[in-house]
Amino acid sequence: MTIGCFKKKKAFGRSILDIKKELKKKRNQKANGLSLYMLPKGERMLIHSIHQITNKWNKNNVTRTQAYFDFYIQHPEIHWALLGHMVSRNGGWNMTDLKGDLLARLLSEKEQNNFYLFLERGNWLIFQDVYPQLLLYQQSVKINRNLFHLLPFLNVSVFMEVIWNHFWEYGDRYLLAIATIINEQSYLEERVVHHPHFKETVLDTLGFKLYDFLRFNHIIFPLYQHEKIEKKPALIGDTLYHFGSLYERIMLGKRLYAILFQQTSVLKDVLLWAGKHPHTGSRADYWEDLFHSVNESAPGAVYQRKTKHCERKKGMPRIYSPRLKYAWKNVDHTPAEKGDWFNDLSVIDYLVKDEKNTGGEIHEKYCKAMEKIELAIIAKKAIFLRQE
Template sequence: MCDLKSPQLITLLEEETRDHMFLAYERANWLIFRDAYPQLLLYHFSKLENRPLFRSLDRWGVSQFMIEEWEHFWVEKDGDRLLKALIINEQNVIQEPILKHPLYKKKVFRSLLFWMEECLHFSTVLFPTINGNLYGSSVTSFRNVDARIDFGKRLAHILFHTDLFPHFLLFARKVEHTGSRKDYERFMKKPFYSQTPMLRWAFPIVEHHIHTWRDWSQEAVIKDEWFMDSEPGKSVHLTEWFVQKQIQLQWASLMKKI
């Protein structure tokens, strides 16, 4: 999101376009956090009291699907299934209010810019390390809930990989998160600064409200394939790829100025 305030994207994109993209991702992040926080809080208190308290989640607008999955986890201790359920839930939580919202659908997700982002694989999540290596994966067909669920499972596979997780955890503990790419670019062998500002320098605090809420799981069909494993497949080491993409972005910005 802070890339939207970088010199390159300020040059390439109109302010209105950048504002719409920011609001779409900001709203999606808020909806996911609003949904996930009470779940983890109730799990914490369930452990303290040694009994499941998940029926109370409906007071915070958490789906019936997730209530049942937490109760299943409490009995079966199936962490892999719970992880997939959380991914399934969060992507369905944002489907109607974000991906199908008339404004975001027209101005963001059906725009030529977004189509080009997907084709050029700029829609990528990266996991940094303090040794300068970057790992991650890209998503295409972002508007499709099945594709985003598959993407979430692939990211989880990378994040919790036995060889990689200790490096990601060390970075999270050692490096203060500011929202700027400089947080991890400074550790690269050839430091590469893409000039993304810190979050609080780039955007104000945004207040959100829920006007209407619908339980997605009461209207959707829960697909068996959503619980199947998804592995990254291609190489997940993206350090060199990242450098090339940033160079492409800088060249595009320069050509636009010319």
Template structure:
């Protein structure tokens, strides 16, 4: 008897290929509306398939993206960035996360339907324009159940996926080369945190965000932190108990981020259009080192460090406010 999952529509095996693709794409479209819907879809999938650990990691990273988005509407960045730069930075976050979900969630659904059918349905990935690299990795996972390798493969895939259309795209590149972003990058403001109900913050940061290898390394470190036996249960309790709203109030007691508003109160849904999608794995070699294991970072509880960096950013914001009063057309606000 086949198991029925209430959160994902059932598709009969007798349905034609075009129907399968239509149904999968419809589900992706329904869940890829904004940061909140993506976050909830990833975690909902993990609740169904705990063996696909990447889906929980993706949900928590998506939460961080939501907080970064609403920071742009809160007090901490208002004077450091012009409105245009804040809008550009929001679109950079939004486009990157939309692009990843548009590619990753169909893969998760194909795996789900494979489990439901009791056989691999990974031929569907070709029709969904998923990279040949990931098709091979899903088949390997189906046959060998290597949980860690699948997480790494999905990290490698998502970061390669956004390298050309987002990170190196001329439209978004101006964000990554702006003075403020370069300052943030040098000071490791680009961090991902995993909160707990008792106020701890676990996580890691990346220096050199534009570098593909650095982002892959960060993803692997975050996976090690999240699924370490000392941390997983407490982080998971927080994720289950705290509804994602895109506000740092979700964890902000004892930090400076409480001014961050709810995401849906300040941002509307953004229409996206998928450009010509290329298989990155046919244009770029897969490095063996991407699959090298990483050690658990020596410092994984980072609340003190994170609060210090937030306060430093607030001081920079205060300085920018003073500069704007003294020099209304200051170079900082014009260029950042």
């Protein structure tokens, strides 16, 4: 290890200790009924404005995904905004899959609706938690003054208040990004993953177990390799193997961050693709030869395999992958549940740089997942026909 690397590692370790010390202090402080009227008029107006802007962009997956990207372009130092944008694209693709050629043939209409509400609730919750943080940071930069004392008035965890203050002082982009991953996944834990309604209607159902078995749970990042614009982009990413595990979700987030930000060339190539392809929710956004946002199959036609070795079979129509606005209506959400998830200092251990860049090899896994799902559709049809 070089002297420079040793100093950086030592400084990072010191940062973790400082954060732990500050979190202990904050955790022991009692929150005594915060009220907006405690704040000066200008800060109350800022809080109101942040809520309005957040609500404006929190309409659906497409608007949220675009908001993340626009913010990253303005503030590239906030790495999570791009990571959030790319992961949110995948959330949109998962939503439209439920109405597309493949999953719609395996899941009942009720299951499709339940799955969508589950995905949409998580997507909505994360945005209403994280986007106000981004806007508050933006305003802090604008006036060159730390405004993170306002985070409790936006119902943001004390964990992120400490992290944002640390970032304002030291500018550690990695630490802020990983802390945001920890925060958002922890925020979802009780509100979605262990929520009784979603456990009953989604997570404990045979449909979800089938979805998990078919491994149609890859997070993919399309990119133009070596900044060369091509009709079909390359794909990199990783796979979530156990959605119910907070540890697995956080570690996946860390691996995805490493894929995206450890190599400058990859970051440039992903940004090039994302900038040229506004998110619509259709998988045709990244693979026009295999997917199409208009259904090219004849109504009521028996499903036939359309792919072979990750290519569309000659003469076969493309896989239907609708745009989000045609697949699902916007949802009026009930307010987010109150409460701070942070109650255990051990989550700080996730901040340690222990993830490795896996290289992001996902293409073959993704293709095999599509093959599995096509075979499952054909098998289901065959069983149905035998029962008739």
